[in-house]
Amino acid sequence: MSTISPEQFLRHIPLFSACEPAQLARLAEGAVERRVERGQILFQPGDACDGMHVLVVGRVKIVLVARNGQEKVLEIINPGQSFGEAILFLGEPYPVMAQAVEDSLVLFLPASRVLPALEADNRLARRMLAGLSMRLRSLLRDVESYTLHSARQRVVSYFLNTLGDAPSGVVTLPVNKQLLASRLNLTPETFSRLLQKLGEEAGLVVDGRDIRVPDTAALRRLLDTL
Amino acid sequence: MSTISPEQFLRHIPLFSACEPAQLARLAEGAVERRVERGQILFQPGDACDGMHVLVVGRVKIVLVARNGQEKVLEIINPGQSFGEAILFLGEPYPVMAQAVEDSLVLFLPASRVLPALEADNRLARRMLAGLSMRLRSLLRDVESYTLHSARQRVVSYFLNTLGDAPSGVVTLPVNKQLLASRLNLTPETFSRLLQKLGEEAGLVVDGRDIRVPDTAALRRLLDTL
DNA sequence: CGGCCGGAATGACCCGGATCAAGGATTCAG
DNA sequence: CTGAATCCTTGATCCGGGTCATTCCGGCCG
Numbered sequence: 008m009s010t011i012s013p014e015q016f017l018r019h020i021p022l023f024s025a026c027e028p029a030q031l032a033r034l035a036e037g038a039v040e041r042r043v044e045r046g047q048i049l050f051q052p053g054d055a056c057d058g059m060h061v062l063v064v065g066r067v068k069i070v071l072v073a074r075n076g077q078e079k080v081l082e083i084i085n086p087g088q089s090f091g092e093a094i095l096f097l098g099e100p101y102p103v104m105a106q107a108v109e110d111s112l113v114l115f116l117p118a119s120r121v122l123p124a125l126e127a128d129n130r131l132a133r134r135m136l137a138g139l140s141m142r143l144r145s146l147l148r149d150v151e152s153y154t155l156h157s158a159r160q161r162v163v164s165y166f167l168n169t170l171g172d173a174p175s176g177v178v179t180l181p182v183n184k185q186l187l188a189s190r191l192n193l194t195p196e197t198f199s200r201l202l203q204k205l206g207e208e209a210g211l212v213v214d215g216r217d218i219r220v221p222d223t224a225a226l227r228r229l230l231d232t233l
Numbered sequence: 234m235s236t237i238s239p240e241q242f243l244r245h246i247p248l249f250s251a252c253e254p255a256q257l258a259r260l261a262e263g264a265v266e267r268r269v270e271r272g273q274i275l276f277q278p279g280d281a282c283d284g285m286h287v288l289v290v291g292r293v294k295i296v297l298v299a300r301n302g303q304e305k306v307l308e309i310i311n312p313g314q315s316f317g318e319a320i321l322f323l324g325e326p327y328p329v330m331a332q333a334v335e336d337s338l339v340l341f342l343p344a345s346r347v348l349p350a351l352e353a354d355n356r357l358a359r360r361m362l363a364g365l366s367m368r369l370r371s372l373l374r375d376v377e378s379y380t381l382h383s384a385r386q387r388v389v390s391y392f393l394n395t396l397g398d399a400p401s402g403v404v405t406l407p408v409n410k411q412l413l414a415s416r417l418n419l420t421p422e423t424f425s426r427l428l429q430k431l432g433e434e435a436g437l438v439v440d441g442r443d444i445r446v447p448d449t450a451a452l453r454r455l456l457d458t459l
Numbered sequence: 460c461g462g463c464c465g466g467a468a469t470g471a472c473c474c475g476g477a478t479c480a481a482g483g484a485t486t487c488a489g
Numbered sequence: 490c491t492g493a494a495t496c497c498t499t500g501a502t503c504c505g506g507g508t509c510a511t512t513c514c515g516g517c518c519g
Binding site for chain 1: 299320321322325328351352355361362365370372381382
């Protein structure tokens, strides 16, 4: 993990790519690099929010935590993605926890830089609106799958979405199976059993984190089979 | 339902209240009044989105619709609330259906007016960001309750949220029970049974759409009782 | 080498809440 | 008043998926 130029990096992610150079420079100037190792917590429910984050290297999970300690993975952040910006506009404490799943490098952009940049550059504001809208839509899809789809449908959808429109292929899980299970809102046990059953029904072959899907169409047909 | 002045009306809702007068006037100028009667559909999944909506009078439900026709109420819109603005920034068709639950009056604001107004007035853009963030957070709460809370916890939370911090009070359901049940992600049957059980356990008295809660604290205690 | 530890698979069992099927209760039209 | 929607309740039954417990496997360290 070598040192990077925050400005160079930010320029290449969608949210900031249309940003005016002057604003980008000022944002990058205030950016703070945070190196966190696997398991370390970036913020917790209840923490005050005074900026937003962009993941440079590694992997971060965003998690809902219930009073009884139960956890539910909301999102798995990949390099180039930003997170925690929505709560910035509300002046409320974080409702979720962010924890590094692997050793990671994160850019922290303080609110004191972001908000003025939004005022000054309405292309940035426009991008931010689009970004929030996308996040809203993807949360909506989550709600849809939790409320209208069965566990097997969620698993099948995951593979179909990951594969795109390829007729066959190999899906490599981005994280370990328990984490992904939580993201799909099921227990590791059911996930394991479903993978097994999908092996019988659609020919999936599981090899560690690699899952070979020989026939996407067959998988898609399973979507209606409850 | 008498004729209204769109400009006057828009001025009084949070999203537009900080708007520059000139922009507000232009927005209002392009506004289209849509009168819809109970049951009528404002837009459906797949319809192109070319504007946003503000409810003036009546009540509208936002609904997820599955391939098999199953429905799930996402939100119940009250007068003064806007809806359908997020999808405006994505250039995608609506992912949900909007249907009038009562005879209603809706203002339609075409994208051709809204987008320029956002460009020209960054106070409006700022409000819009805050609005989307709030919607995001409330969807997050929904995900939380669907994935981490039991049916009874969702019902109890509904009453607690509606009552605020009053020690007791009467909650009048805004819509009929099947609709509210769907909003809470349960069947009418379970909702009915839960109301009955909460009557025994916390003294709730159900009288049509009015539910008397004699002891908020007792209700709150039930939150941990699974 | 053996012991340990986190991840994964598998089996036995249970339960929350859905489904299916009948009634009541209201409301409104004629 | 009568019929007919629509809404709500109540009972009987079922099942998807969670829980608990055990075993297995592949590192990895002493």
